[in-house]
Amino acid sequence: MKAIKTVSFIGSGNVATNLAKAFFENGLTIEYVYSQKMKNASLLANSVGSKSIDKVDNVNFKSDLIVIALKDDVIELVLKKITFNNQLIVHTSGSFNSEKLAFFSKNYGCFYPFQTFRKEIKADLSQIYFFIEANEKQNEECLLQLATLFSKQVVKMNSSERKSLHIAGVGVNNFTHYLLSMTKQYCEENNLKTDYLSDLLNQTINNSFYKENSLQLQTGPARRGDALIIKEHLLELDNTPKYLKVYKIISQLILDEFHEGSIKL
Amino acid sequence: MKAIKTVSFIGSGNVATNLAKAFFENGLTIEYVYSQKMKNASLLANSVGSKSIDKVDNVNFKSDLIVIALKDDVIELVLKKITFNNQLIVHTSGSFNSEKLAFFSKNYGCFYPFQTFRKEIKADLSQIYFFIEANEKQNEECLLQLATLFSKQVVKMNSSERKSLHIAGVGVNNFTHYLLSMTKQYCEENNLKTDYLSDLLNQTINNSFYKENSLQLQTGPARRGDALIIKEHLLELDNTPKYLKVYKIISQLILDEFHEGSIKL
Numbered sequence A, B: 001m002k003a004i005k006t007v008s009f010i011g012s013g014n015v016a017t018n019l020a021k022a023f024f025e026n027g028l029t030i031e032y033v034y035s036q037k038m039k040n041a042s043l044l045a046n047s048v049g050s051k052s053i054d055k056v057d058n059v060n061f062k063s064d065l066i067v068i069a070l071k072d073d074v075i076e077l078v079l080k081k082i083t084f085n086n087q088l089i090v091h092t093s094g095s096f097n098s099e100k101l102a103f104f105s106k107n108y109g110c111f112y113p114f115q116t117f118r119k120e121i122k123a124d125l126s127q128i129y130f131f132i133e134a135n136e137k138q139n140e141e142c143l144l145q146l147a148t149l150f151s152k153q154v155v156k157m158n159s160s161e162r163k164s165l166h167i168a169g170v171g172v173n174n175f176t177h178y179l180l181s182m183t184k185q186y187c188e189e190n191n192l193k194t195d196y197l198s199d200l201l202n203q204t205i206n207n208s209f210y211k212e213n214s215l216q217l218q219t220g221p222a223r224r225g226d227a228l229i230i231k232e233h234l235l236e237l238d239n240t241p242k243y244l245k246v247y248k249i250i251s252q253l254i255l256d257e258f259h260e261g262s263i264k265l
Helices: A014-025 A038-047 A072-079 A096-101 A135-149 A158-187 A193-209 A227-238 A241-259 B016-024 B036-048 B070-081 B100-105 B136-146 B159-189 B195-209 B227-238 B242-259
Strands: A007-012 A029-034 A052-055 A065-068 A089-090 A107-114 A128-135 A155-156 B006-010 B028-032 B051-053 B067-068 B088-091 B105-112 B128-132 B152-155
Touching: A007 B152, A014 A029, A014 A038, A014 A065, A014 A107, A014 A193, A014 B051, A029 A241, A029 B067, A052 A155, A065 A072, A072 B227, A096 A107, A096 A155, A096 A241, A107 A135, A107 B195, A128 A135, A128 A158, A135 A155, A135 B136, A155 A227, A158 A193, A158 A241, A158 B159, A158 B227, A158 B242, A193 B105, A193 B159, A193 B195, A227 A241, A227 B070, A227 B159, B006 B016, B016 B028, B016 B036, B016 B067, B016 B100, B016 B105, B028 B036, B036 B051, B088 B136, B100 B105, B105 B136, B105 B159, B105 B242, B128 B136, B128 B159, B136 B152, B152 B195, B159 B195, B159 B242, B227 B242
Parallel strands: A007 A029, A007 A065, A029 A052, A065 A089, A089 A107, A128 A155, B006 B028, B006 B067, B028 B051, B067 B088, B088 B105, B128 B152
Antiparallel strands: A107 A128, B105 B128
């Protein structure tokens, strides 16, 4: 098995940025960073000693590994323009089916770091699960070895399981993020210290995600079917329409869960 | 100022249970526990050496403090049946306006422990904020002293601020609890280890509730307007209709936030 030493990135977004920097810091050579916007490609390329490109048509990629970190719906569109030499190519997506890469190279797989990334926040990859898939044993070994450079939590997983994991991740991360950000915004608008809510938030996480049958531990006005308080709150939220909308919609979800459609807001 | 030594509880639910037990463990005498269901009153009364009652009409309450831990919409109905001797009476609700207690006693206030309680889970009150309000300075001092028995985090707060705090608490606690419980249920149905998601959840809490302008750090398919992935996920969720509903509704909220109604699921 030949260890991966050179890597190119197709994409320069949140995932590409965090992976490319981690690869670079661990001694790998980053050869190309592609983005359809040269400005974005350069920003990442400059920080990892790589060439930046905004066209892929005339590039002869020779890297050991090509990482495709694009939105799912443009992966195939971009790959069609590239001439590969059967190098190992991997996508980084929770929901993309790895088999679709077979059209572009004999060697392909998935290198999925299970975390939320932002370009501007450097992630600690050592705490992150990496989920690996490859078309054959040798490629799988290469990818496992690569992921182990950063993390002890490296797991083989097929495309179908990975899709379920991604869906769960959307709940744990994206939905929770939205909800808590909206609540935080409401606190700021009402001069409430977020510190007041920290212990409640910790307790909530413990009760909801780490306890058996946690749905049965649900509390609050909607759980009790306390329409009086809910309506008072909706009135109070009249001047903060965005939080009002969130409050109403999620209260209705909980009412439907526990009171079978008998209370409509 | 006379320190509070004897307490009666009107109500025997999640809040009453946790407070009565904490008072009892701190050397206070619990005189009466009322519930309209004798079984519930007895269950709590027996664990705090108190008398249980399911009628309030003929009881001559002499306790230094009467704690009313009832649903907001029945507080006044129950209090109308009680003859008070102008003892200090407090409610424990985030949203109830304390002034409404003036009708029943010259001495009244609010004793609001800001945490989610369940009868069956003993809460650590030392980590909990207590928000206190009283009709006059002396009563306020009594309640502050009482709360300080359990917690160092005791704050004076009026009814209007407390209502905003309660609304924020519903978001941080009830809504988050529901969302994470539903996601956990989905993980169990798909044999996904919750351990895979722990680090992602920790990172989510940090990014959403403890960072400035956290809404701008939102990620995920709905944030990107990636309708292809969202629709694939909805198809995949066809056999888990409850999580499907949550996924669809919250994705739409995020789409509306970042894509101004241009994508409808």
